[in-house]
Amino acid sequence: MRGLRWRQWAATRRRKRRVDIFIQQIINGLVLGSIYALVALGYTMVYGILGLINFAHGEVVMIGALTALTAIGLLVPSGLPGPLVVLGGLLIAIPVCMAVGFSIERIAYRPLRNAPRLAPLITAIGVSIVLQQLAMIGWGRNYHTFPAILPTTPHQVLGAAITDLQILIVVTAAVLMSALLWLITRTRLGRAMRATAENPAVARLMGVNVDRVIAYTFVLGSALAAVAGVMVAANYSIAHYAMGFMLGLKAFTAAVLGGIGNVGGAMLGGLLLGVIESLGAGYIGDLTGGFLGSHYQDVFAFFVLILVLVFRPSGLMGEKVAERA
């Protein structure tokens, strides 16, 4: 009898442990996915309005992260509490990124507004390379480390561990995304953005200052990118000049996954991609009996993208023209 009871107890424990691990992987995925979603919004907003894939967006995230780190490095000796220092870094990074986003649009894209579609795409790649090289000159090629000013002690939630910072990342991302949805659906600027997305020529005739709306779109996307950059630097404690490339690629994937041009889709796509990556890396080894391992983490994300594109070419939530912003 006692043996049986022990076996039951052990089985329950194992099952509980498996559930705990599953919840932990979902949390890992949500943290990663929140960052992807914020970056993906930048891609999707610009695409929705201009039909342009702004490949330089990942670089804006990188500039946000490095600017914040520099500012934080200067603020640390002041002896302010850690969270305030990070907030200070963020408040400096946001306007810098906004300025960068505004300049990119003004210098690189506006002159090509009526050019064939391929020209701005090539320009976008060029801008990305230029920004990366400038960052390399300015910040050097070394890894910059985030000072240890934030608490890293985790909380236990439903058997999984999560830190204050990670909670903050998910909450901030959710708040920012809700605010963006509100802005697009409820404000005058949002209406102008939707009108421009639908038909720039008609919007212009209705008195919308199309150039200004486009500039606002870039500035907004860049502000979100700055926040995402600070999140990446704080969560992984590392930032360097080349960090924007892979992150940008993943975020672009997330935007396509959700349906590029669709703001809700970018949020869903980002969160989904984060969770897929996390679960993929965590379980693929067991599912395939060790045939595929965690080195397929990146492959897994892109594989899902291919599947979505084959079976739903316009993304999960669709590229609904009327609603894209």
Added chain:
Amino acid sequence: MTQPFPSRPLPALLILSACLLAACGEQTDTAPSAAPVAGAPSMEAPLVVRLGHVAPLTGPQAHLGKDNENGARLAIDDLNAEGFKIGDKLARFELLGEDDQADPRQGTTVAQKLADSRVNAVIGHLNSGTTIPASRIYHDAGIVQVSPSATNPQYTRQGYAGAFRVFADDVQQGGALGTFAMKNLNARRIAIIDDRTAYGQGLADEFEKAARAAGAEIVTREYTTDKATDFASILTKVKSTSADLLFYGGMDTQAGPMARQLKTLNLGIPMLFGDGGCTVEFHKLAGEGAEGHYCSLPGVPLDKMAGGTAFRERYKAKFNTNIQLYAPYAYDAVRVVAEAMKKAGSTDRMKFLPELEQINYPGLTAQITFDEKGDIKNGAVTLYQAKSGAWSPLETVGGDATP
């Protein structure tokens, strides 16, 4: 390795010797108008010895690469300052520093560049992944190579007479780590992660062999890359296996964030890794998460080296930064090559290579003698633990103390 002059086309060597006899005339910027003629060396013109040095000077491992180069530069400055003579001629050493970005492709490109510029010897590369492909190019060009830090055993097992290292290899290090994990840490269930590079995977394989032989169970083997920063999902996987030790084969740029994420995931198991993570930078990257983890480093601790403390101070004074890791080994690599040239009285590879094979040199890091493969004999391995922001030595396995 028994034949002193292995497979190499004669013409290349003839060109090399001719170049050396002419003291590489075009390189001596201070050469008098009457350039030294072959066979009639002038006492005034110093004998120029050009050493190539290769390490990643850009990218994530730039801090380590610069450290190696500084070590080599310090040795070269010392040699020039003390009036080192080869044969009866005053030697002037020059360092040609190259950057391989820790990338095997870039590694072969710069190796070819050094081979084309006919350097007398190469110190490097830093990583096993770049050292192994580059060693073939040096071998083909007839250039002696001494790596201060490449630990993958394959490097010296390709049958290249001119390939040496002044550092214990992964078989020695992996073995020491495996024994340490079992005996000192009482690990029974071990999880292994590696970064899929020649170094990380090689060391993890050797560790796995040693740990299995000692009776440990390897509960999972996970993988990442040498550019990754997010390890949450693989660490959660490790958590699910109830491992009692995590071994990581890779560099500090991953080991640091990994240690930090280990803490944020509330996974209270110790981490163990090799020399790649055993750096000052690790503490910066891991922050609060660094405490209590273990690493190994071939060689004895700097403080236990004869003249180690003095070296640390001289290094600090000259470069205004602290030693990261391999600088003393890069220093020894240069000195041991210079010593072989002095013994042979020549910078000709044909002449100084046999001397290098036979050398018995009291270096900074160890008494340097090579076995028939070109590996340092009796390489020591020291284990360290992270304590309040620094690595504190626990014990040294094998090796002879510096006399």
